[in-house]
Amino acid sequence: MIRIGLMGYGNLSRGVEAAIKNCDDLELVAVFTRRNPDSVKIKTENVPVLSESEIEAWKDKIDVLVLGGGSATDLPEQTPKYAKLFNVVDSFDTHARIPEHYANVEAAAKSAGKLGVISIGWDPGLFSLLRMISTAILPEGNNYTFWGRGVSQGHSDAVRRIEGVVDARQYTIPVDSSVDAVRSGSNPTLTTRQKHTRECFVVAEDGADLARIEREIKEMPNYFDEYDTTVNFISAEEMERDHKGLPHGGFVIRSGQTSEGTNHIVEFNLKLDSNPEFTGAVIAAYARAAYRLNSEGATGCKSIFDIPAAYLSPLSGEELRKSLL
Amino acid sequence: MIRIGLMGYGNLSRGVEAAIKNCDDLELVAVFTRRNPDSVKIKTENVPVLSESEIEAWKDKIDVLVLGGGSATDLPEQTPKYAKLFNVVDSFDTHARIPEHYANVEAAAKSAGKLGVISIGWDPGLFSLLRMISTAILPEGNNYTFWGRGVSQGHSDAVRRIEGVVDARQYTIPVDSSVDAVRSGSNPTLTTRQKHTRECFVVAEDGADLARIEREIKEMPNYFDEYDTTVNFISAEEMERDHKGLPHGGFVIRSGQTSEGTNHIVEFNLKLDSNPEFTGAVIAAYARAAYRLNSEGATGCKSIFDIPAAYLSPLSGEELRKSLL
DSSP states (O other), X not given: OEEEEEEOOSHHHHHHHHHHHTOTTEEEEEEEESSXXXXXXXXXXXXXXXXXXXXXXXXXXXXEEEEOOOTTTHHXXXXXXXXXXXXXXXXXXXXXXXXXXXXXXXXXXXXXXXEEEOSOSBTTBHHHHHHHHHHHHOOSEEEEEEEOSEEOHHHHHHHHTSTTEEEEEEEEEEOHHHHHHHHTTOOOOOOHHHHEEEEEEEEEOTTOOHHHHHHHHHTOTTTTTTSEEEEEEOOHHHHHHHSOSOOEEEEEEEEEEEETTEEEEEEEEEEESOHHHHHHHHHHHHHHHHHHHHHTTOOEEEOGGGSOGGGGXXXXXXXXXXXXX | OEEEEEEOOSHHHHHHHHHHHTOTTEEEEEEEESSOGGGOOOSSTTOOEEEGGGGGGGTTTOSXXXXXXXXXXXXXXXXXXXXXXXXXXXXXXXXXXXXXXXXXXXXXXXXXXXXXXXXXXXXXXXXXXXXXXXXXXXXXXEEEEEEOSEEOHHHHHHHHXXXXXXXXXXXXXXXXXXXXXXXXXXXXXXXHHHHEEEEEEEEEOTTOOHHHHHHHHHTOTTTTTTSEEEEEEOOHHHHHHHSOSOOEEEEEEEEEEEETTEEEEEEEEEEESOHHHHHHHHHHHHHHHHHXXXXXXXXXXXXXXXXXXXXGSSSOHHHHHHHTO
16 A cells, blocks of 8 residues: 555645545545644544644655645745655646756755655646647647636636625636637637636625626736636525536647648547546546655656656556556 | 668658658668568658668667568567667557567567567557556546547458459548547447447449448448448549548547546547558657667667656757646
């Protein structure tokens, strides 16, 4: 059994917990939190919830520590810190800071003889892998990434910060006609507005100025101003009934030529009932890989580009070749 | 420059040749043939076409030998044989014999300090990779593979062997309603007939018994009897005009659950103007990987499951993390 620890117990960690239940070779052994451990109820029986300050005592009792924190402040600090004690996996997604994060984790993990796997999930993660592979295979061509239909947590939060908004959910939606154009192999150049629309469901305070809220959403720089946005005001009951889940998905398309007039479309497509549960399942598979690679002597930092697929599966190489090749 | 040799000069080798032209770090240095070398005209200038018997003299002048032969008789013999002299890549696709082929190539390549990469292309190949990864991520679920719309060379050949048939082209076509059912997440159980239909275009001899030809096609065991098949008789001119290309494609779908009622669809989808050119492009990328892995000391046999994606790209790890992660 590969012993997994979870740092934090937000949506993502709960997704990893659900994934572990589906894996016979993975076992959740401890959850660490910055909150009062007594206030955190987890879904797995007989697994302790502990204060983050107690983690060092678990150095030899955890094979892989999964870091469920956020990319803005948690992971830049936590991933290098804990890579000195454990094999770690994170879902670091601040694109511009990946080189710096990689360097920090590489130094920490290398010196400790541990392995750190960063930026795991579906984007960054599986989408990156497919972009990379299809670009290597079709060097002459274009990459297109579409997200949705799905809930963007960042955009939902941004709407919630507007005065008079009680709750909000924002869906990112790919524009069908643009997707069709890409799939046709016409290699279009698409603006931000042509690729996605944004749809908001908003619960407003009684008596709030709805026209102002709608205007503030649609004109919000970076988040909404470059998109065609629809705003729907709904009741708290409708929000609870219709928008509880966190579905997401999207697709990466490479459209490329091998010779004059010969075009190929490579598409990777996800349709997810639950973004955190799927992301957690990806992380669980890479936690398995981290443990196995480190057991064979690999140390330092790795991204999804560096890990052979065979390490993700509990099956042996022989079984994989026989059943899935 | 990575120096590539081609064994054979059929459709697949020509696809690899086209791919090499798109790669600044790959160079075609020689083509070997069992035919009279003078009878083989290749598309790359100043590259020699030589008899297979001369290959040993090229031992130190080729970094990777691509084996373009067939899986029935060529590759079981050639891949182990040439893995004693070169790093090799093949597209071995006889599923039942992969374990045996792997063992033979492993022994030959290992003893010679070379690397052999087997079963590269899109199925086996990229489809296998996606099946494997998505199965590891979603252990509870089902895999579905659909092929087409595309030309099946084997089925076209089978029709051509019928008395009275001058030429034939067979298209494999996924059944839309079944594909939709899979994509909906309903996890259907599908029979062979429910997954694909077959469409034949046949040029018959003057005066041939068309009803008999159509009956013989539709009742042909293994090839057609388990499918709904359409037969269209056309002229030689129509065949030349409308069916010259070798388009293909298909998709691998994993439909799996992470918890009760929470389903995810992972789809990998190819739409290829030319099956051999795309397959050749995949092989070219894995030839790059074979050379780089062997340069770092890796020897023996590897499948697509064993090779980190980073090795497929001419970009450095740093460049990949910065631009594609």
